Amino acid sequence: MGFVEVKELGKRYGEITAVESLSFDIQEGEVFSLLGPNGAGKSTTIGMLSALIQPTSGDARIGGLSVKGRSAQLRKLFGIVPQEIALYEEMSGRDNLNFWGRLYGLRGKALAARVDAILDRVGLADRAESRIKTYSGGMKRRLNIAAGLVHGPRLVFMDEPTVGIDPQSRRAVLDLILDLKREGTTILYTTHYMAEAEELSDRVGIIDHGRLLAVGTCRQLSEGIGGNEHLRVALAGREEGERLTERLRLLPGLTVESEGANVTITAPRVGQLIPKIVEAAASVRAALRDIQIREQNLETVFLAYTGRELAGQGGE
């Protein structure tokens, strides 16, 4: 039994299905990422799990408590880090954390100690008394995370917490999440950045059009698509691409797709096929401009499961 159990969870808005029959478990201390493009249903899923959106079908339990009940006991179990900077901009960082801590029942010295510790942890101790509106984007992001952690929750929902920040701040946020992971905090993380999902997660769920297409460790997901690798060949023009594609399709065990002057070959250990590809290109008088092997990673896995690339997608 997982700490978070999601069973056939769904959400419809009239005729539109935002999330369809989602089922997965998250074990205590695990970092589970939902990876998907814009409109995939990631934020709606977090909304339902954090009891902000009422599901239209199925249910989810956190620590044995149904999210449909929206009990205070349930809501004390988790912290939430929304995509937006959900803070009082006119107030200082410390005032904000004091408020959110009190709302979760912290008082007096315990609250002060906790706020000091969390400010120190997110590297904002020296700016604690400044109003948030004077913070940089990265500082606001870090305080946004701190507000979700101030009461020491067992589970944290993080909805694309690195969207729109500079690389340095992004690194700081990722390091903070890795620290939380080492301490055993359970995290449900949504992102459309492959690298983040690979670096942070114990397991990844690939979500698209509201449906969970696959769940597993990065290795399991990789194996699930047959360990294929992609090789992209760039040629001088479309006609040469089409000639090479026709020629390569005669070889057994290859999947070949052409797109303009590019030809993509998918096969296990595709690198070993380079001599054959060069030979085929010469036989159809196609001049090779470039050859790139895309090794198996979450990006290729995503491509295999959804039929489209995730790169370049904005936030949900």
Added chain:
Amino acid sequence: MALLLIAWQDLKRSFRDPVGILMTLAVPLALTVAIGLVAGYTPFGKAPNDGFDALSYIAPGMALFFMMFSVRQAAKTTAEDADRGVSDRLRASPASDLSIRAGTMVSHIVLLFLQLAVLVGISTLLYGLQWGPTGPVLLVCLVVSVTAGGWVGLLVVLGRTPSRINALGTALTLIFGIVSRSFAAVIPTTGWMDRLARITPNYWGLHAFSSLALGGSLRSVLPDFGALAIMFAALWIIVSAAGALVPSRR
């Protein structure tokens, strides 16, 4: 407890917002002082006893007019909180939905009451303006503020976004001011305006303030309180049904 915490947080935040303070207190106070000077009043001196007394005539209407500006400001802040995800973060906390709604409403009411009370107090202290017996006058301020709190919610329901609320709130403030005779000295009102005015808190507030200023007692303003209570109940029902006191971006 969560209710008080949320109300206090909202109040603290409001007092740190320079635009809010300007619109809620500074501008109305400056105008009251200016109109008093134009009307021939001397600060801490005797009231003029000859001719038309503009301040006595205009002060209650202006106070209620500026209260509606604060209603707009409060509604805009509520919508901004929803946009920024603050409302959702509150709803994800252990605080009950009722505490969140009531806490937000209490902060709006306290601010509106403070604005009215400060204007009444300053005009009394500075120019010796006669508003009537202190207790009932403050009670009118409170009842009008509670009803205006309901209008905050309705503005959020109708406007949804901060920019639309800003436009709608400004229009509503001006319309309410005109039909309830806040500017009666310069804009004549007609029969249909009087009928329309009855749906505004300005009308009933102005009626109550006038009754007390003309020597009326608490009993004389009870019908006004009744009308305002009905208005608030209707607004609360509409707003609660639309879930707009703590609107969500989801």
